[in-house]
Amino acid sequence: MDGRASFRRIAAVLGVSEQTVAHRYRKLRESGAVRVVGRLDPCYLGHAEEWVLRLRCAPSATLAVAKALAQRSDTYRIQLASGGTEISCHMQTSDQRARDTLLLDKLPATRQVTSIEAHQVLRLFRGGPDGWHTPIASLSPEQVTELTPPPPDPVPLDLDDGDRLLLGELAHDGRTHHAALAASTGWHESTVRRRITHLRASGALYFGVDFDEHLLGYSSHTLLWISVNPAALDAAGAALARSPQIAHAAATTGPTNLMATALCSSADALYEFITTQIGSMPGIQTVQTAPVLRIVKRAALL
Template identity: 25%
Template sequence: MGSTERLDHLDCQILMHLQRDGRSSYTALAALCGVSEGTVRKRMQRLEERGVVRIVGVTNPAKTGMDTVAVIWLRVERGRLSEVVSQINALPQPHYVAYTTGASDIVAIVTVESQEELVKFLARDLSSIEGLTETETSMLLRVYKQAYDWSPWPHQPPQFAAQEDSAVEALDEIDLQIIRYLQRDGRMTFVTIAEELGITESTVRRRVTSLLERNILKIAAVINPAQVGRTTLAMIGIKVDRQRLGDVARTLASMTDVRYLALSTGKYDLIIEVVQESNEKLLDFLVDTLEDIPGILRTDTHLLLKLSKESYDWGVAKGVCAAG
């Protein structure tokens, strides 16, 4: 999954504080870490340039009308894997694409606004890619857990409110433009956004505060797992005794190694993404942890060889925009 960069104590301190508040000011970070503001600025610049962390705005799909999510497993003709991955990456709907082992060559996650749009994507966009030999789609009925970091520290980054707090919210064009800027750079200053949009800084500040309080937007510190010593990633499909589904999901959600957990249709009941320090640690997780959970009937493990695309910009449904 890539080479590991050595991080010192100050690097780790900065990353931990950014996980708690991705927009924490340099002054606040300096005070928390006991160093100068200039030192924090230099360290953050280095961490970002090395690809250790990026701060991004992440929208809540349920609040923005983009609540149809699917995992697609794809098989490819021999010799055409890189070509097919490049074509999938170029499509706007897949926000996650990885090379994988197992029965599939590629796994992709797409987020769209409706099942109708998903059907169009599968029938029109995917079917036009030459070299694909087989696809299998699992719709995700509910995302139980989604963490945006891959850090070794025992801190859970911001997560969206519970399933019941998921009514679609109306957004106007200013909201959408602010979201787009923060999706590119979650630490972009309110002054810069205001200048770009031709509005006041106080308006931007008020709008962002509202988006955060309404659980429409989160500012997440996305940490590259390979850069913090977590070089083994896997997506695991799990078949569960239906009577124990809730208990199994709660148990998995409580595990720090499980960074993504969703209820799925198709051949799996649950799909999880796991990050580990090594293949040996992954084996320990499979044998010593998963096998001890009552209710799990079968697991299929897909080792993720390389993340080719990982975007947190999954758009906003057309009907969410309020009339201007």
């Protein structure tokens, strides 16, 4: 609900000790199961584009290509799908030259890459600041309310070099202590605290939580590429975003115009979701499914 909520606040809401929360978080963090990442919301800053790359590769080269993409600072959510021959990679960048170099030079020059599709994200229905809040029965509605941060009040914002340094540190670890952030930025600790509060309140900064969904029983992770009648696209995207099975949904350019990530407890649950919920939406023309075999990179975690 809030990646930067203090251990004291989480403990008070859950009715356990602060030491228990801190111990369990450190254990999950050290094992790679959970990581909090500070991210910029391009909607409020107006300088970045988001793309989804869909690459097909020779089976023997897919993992190597995915790992090379994962080393880039402008990529995230890199997944191997469709029996290991397909890579799905999200890219967010304000550097058009870097984007064009990757799409027009580097990838085409990689002989093991047999097909390249680049879909620009036109509208985000689920994801980013409005992340997937997995339904957890152990949290009451009152606890969810107590843990949910206040909504931002979007305002124009100009970032200076100090902000960029601060955001770079939070992108590495969104729970870095104020004292450590003060040391890296050269600001006073109170200034760091005040600036983070301001960036969050303006909507420019949000804290995403990378976590292994298998720990919560979601064994079926599937990419959906959907063709929708243009007149029904907005309604279909909004309906998908309301579905608890959907972790990410966006309208895109390309041969399909709506993509989503579905997390289900089993293959049978995925079948039910596709046939009953997606199948009943007006305007749906085709649905392509690509089961995810391996996640190479989440928001920032390799």
